[in-house]
Amino acid sequence: xxxxxxxxxxxxxxxxxxxxxxxxxxxxxxxxxxxxxxxxxxxxxxxxxxxxxxxxxxxxxxxxxxxxxxxxxxxxxxxxxxxxxxxxxxxxxxxxxxxxxxxxxxxxxxxxxxxxxxxxxxxxxxxxxxxxxxxxxxxxxxxxxxxxxxxxxxxxxxxxxxxxxxxxxxxxxxxxxxxxx
Amino acid sequence: xxxxxxxxxxxxxxxxxxxxxxxxxxxxxxxxxxxxxxxxxxxxxxxxxxxxxxxxxxxxxxxxxxxxxxxxxxxxxxxxxxxxxxxxxxxxxxxxxxxxxxxxxxxxxxxxxxxxxxxxxxxxxxxxxxxxxxxxxxxxxxxxxxxxxxxxxxxxxxxxxxxxxxxxxxxxxxxxxxxxxxxxxxxxxxxxxxxxxxxxxxxxxxxxxxxxxxxxxxxxxxxxxxxxxxxxxxxxxxxxxxxxxxxxxxxxxxxxxxxxxxxxxxxxxxxxxxxxxxxxxxxxxxxxxxxxxxxxxxxxxxxxxxxxxxxxxxxxxxxxxxxxxxxxxxxxxxxxxxxxxxxxxxxxxxxxxxxxxxxxxxxxxxxxxxxxxxxxxxxxxxxxxxxxxxxxxxxxxxxxxxxxxxxxxxxxxxxxxxxxxxxxxxxxxxxxxxxxxxxxxxxxxxxx
Numbered sequence: 001x002x003x004x005x006x007x008x009x010x011x012x013x014x015x016x017x018x019x020x021x022x023x024x025x026x027x028x029x030x031x032x033x034x035x036x037x038x039x040x041x042x043x044x045x046x047x048x049x050x051x052x053x054x055x056x057x058x059x060x061x062x063x064x065x066x067x068x069x070x071x072x073x074x075x076x077x078x079x080x081x082x083x084x085x086x087x088x089x090x091x092x093x094x095x096x097x098x099x100x101x102x103x104x105x106x107x108x109x110x111x112x113x114x115x116x117x118x119x120x121x122x123x124x125x126x127x128x129x130x131x132x133x134x135x136x137x138x139x140x141x142x143x144x145x146x147x148x149x150x151x152x153x154x155x156x157x158x159x160x161x162x163x164x165x166x167x168x169x170x171x172x173x174x175x176x177x178x179x180x181x
Numbered sequence: 182x183x184x185x186x187x188x189x190x191x192x193x194x195x196x197x198x199x200x201x202x203x204x205x206x207x208x209x210x211x212x213x214x215x216x217x218x219x220x221x222x223x224x225x226x227x228x229x230x231x232x233x234x235x236x237x238x239x240x241x242x243x244x245x246x247x248x249x250x251x252x253x254x255x256x257x258x259x260x261x262x263x264x265x266x267x268x269x270x271x272x273x274x275x276x277x278x279x280x281x282x283x284x285x286x287x288x289x290x291x292x293x294x295x296x297x298x299x300x301x302x303x304x305x306x307x308x309x310x311x312x313x314x315x316x317x318x319x320x321x322x323x324x325x326x327x328x329x330x331x332x333x334x335x336x337x338x339x340x341x342x343x344x345x346x347x348x349x350x351x352x353x354x355x356x357x358x359x360x361x362x363x364x365x366x367x368x369x370x371x372x373x374x375x376x377x378x379x380x381x382x383x384x385x386x387x388x389x390x391x392x393x394x395x396x397x398x399x400x401x402x403x404x405x406x407x408x409x410x411x412x413x414x415x416x417x418x419x420x421x422x423x424x425x426x427x428x429x430x431x432x433x434x435x436x437x438x439x440x441x442x443x444x445x446x447x448x449x450x451x452x453x454x455x456x457x458x459x460x461x462x463x464x465x466x467x468x469x470x471x472x473x474x475x476x477x478x479x480x481x482x483x484x485x486x487x488x489x490x491x492x493x494x495x496x497x498x499x500x501x502x503x504x505x506x507x508x509x510x511x512x513x514x515x516x517x518x519x520x521x522x523x524x525x526x527x528x529x530x531x532x533x534x535x536x537x538x539x540x541x542x543x544x545x546x547x548x549x550x551x552x553x554x555x556x557x558x559x560x561x562x563x564x565x566x567x568x569x570x571x572x573x574x575x576x577x578x579x580x581x582x583x584x585x586x587x588x589x590x591x592x593x594x595x596x597x598x599x600x601x602x603x604x605x606x607x608x609x610x611x612x613x614x615x616x617x618x619x620x621x622x623x624x625x626x627x628x629x
């Protein structure tokens with residue numbers, strides 16, 4: 001791996017304790033130092049009034065241009081509803097084998113689906129989504145192992161089905177040693 | 182998935198192309214993009230894609246026209262039409278023109294995944310279908326039936342025309358001409374091919390054993406019958422029964438057989454329950470059954486019941502032109518099974534094979550080629566690798582039968598009349614050896 005660190009940039013308000021848990025898990029998965037930054041973007045520029053959502057393609061490009069560097073994998077954390085032109089919504093997206101990704105917790109909370117709030121579950125889902133998108137930046141494609149965090153998820157229920165970590169084959173693909181090594 | 186499915190995205194909007202590209206790449210598909218129909222069609226001329234995902238509304242040639250052209254080029258292409266402006270008319274028209282599906286932008290991520298997975302499943306099934314069809318074709322052609330001679334082509338033509346019917350068939354020909362292969366070919370090309378082909382070598386069984394073999398028996402029917410046993414007629418239900426060496430069955434069995442062929446009903450030995458079985462019967466013999474009927478050793482009514490169609494396989498000496506093809510086929514077959522690189526045959530050796538009489542027919546030639554591959558130098562089959570020297574047609578004034586009789590006698594004497602070892606040395610099966618002993622009325626010194 002060329003990049004020596006992972007940078008998580010929050011856009012908008014996120015509780016500090018949530019970010020710390022995510023950072024710890026990301027560090028544990030990729031065995032790289034994780035640093036935090038707060039980013040500022042005028043999100044109204046990315047808002048599509050017709051869809052009442054934020055354009056994920058344009059946001060990804062903007063984060064990449066403004067906040068990323070070749071020395072780190074950068075992931076923008078959002079709390080707005082993301083879309084790409086062809087899909088009704090996305091949880092996040094990343095440049096495959098690139099340096100940047102984005103993820104949003106907007107559609108991860110139970111409240112969006114008329115269920116009782118569950119902060120613990122929300123944190124788990126968001127952590128998985130962050131690791132998933134970072135995995136893409138390391139060149140990982142969707143994994144066929146249903147418990148691997150790189151398994152494709154179109155619904156929150158799909159996210160709940162998988163674990164928070166990369167499976168062994170995925171770890172090996174990006175040269176991360178086994179947990180026991 | 183057995184292979185990587187390829188997708189071509191055709192859309193004039195760059196953001197749509199990019200989004201779909203990223204989405205599919207992450208899902209392990211091979212993806213290419215085209216910005217308009219013209220580019221897509223030129224890509225399709227040089228490369229094939231499993232799935233084409235195309236926008237309907239594009240400048241220049243629209244998606245509907247492109248769909249028609251793609252279908253004209255490659256009917257089996259899976260084309261999914263996309264549009265932001267859905268109308269029932271265009272959807273119906275797209276499906277009428279052969280589109281796999283029609284979707285409205287933007288899609289729900291899960292809908293897109295499902296759509297592509299369904300298309301991929303169809304492609305995988307189509308791939309499997311091709312493989313299975315090839316396997317069935319291989320079976321149907323029965324590749325051991327090699328021959329371009331008129332005589333062999335006539336046989337294959339008969340196989341083709343008789344296969345579709347339910348008629349009884351008698352296959353005649355000398356030992357080693359491939360009668361069982363013809364029976365297999367008829368069965369494999371018939372509507373019964375998905376049901377069993379059950380073979381019975383009548384000549385190898387005594388009357389009582391044959392009866393039990395054909396009709397089955399109930400527990401306790403005879404000493405040693407500890408369990409109920411299904412007979413071959415029962416096993417051949419919906420399929421074909423192949424009765425080899427039909428001329429050897431006893432008069433009693435001829436009557437039994439005639440009754441079963443007429444009613445398709447029988448009772449197991451020692452049983453009383455009538456069993457019905459729908460089978461087709463194919464028989465084989467190297468004897469002249471008509472002559473046996475005239476002599477009264479074979480029932481005339483059974484002969485006519487069986488002899489609805491007669492396929493005669495010519496001996497190898499009457500189709501010398503097939504020998505090079507057969508040699509080539511057997512070399513390939515045995516080199517493959519022995520994991521050896523394919524070898525050639527020396528022209529002199531091939532000439533000698535063409536001059537040989539082959540009393541054991543194709544089976545003898547096959548054994549010769551196999552032996553030559555085993556003992557040869559691994560590069561080319563030479564004359565010295567072939568056991569021909571004593572058997573050339575022009576080497577003796579004696580008849581072929583005399584040659585065969587003498588040779589068999591010598592081998593039997595050498596192995597103290599041990600049939601198994603002698604048959605092994607002669608590279609024929611035990612049944613054939615017994616038949617030859619009967620034919621030439623050979624007797625050991627003790628029996629004389």
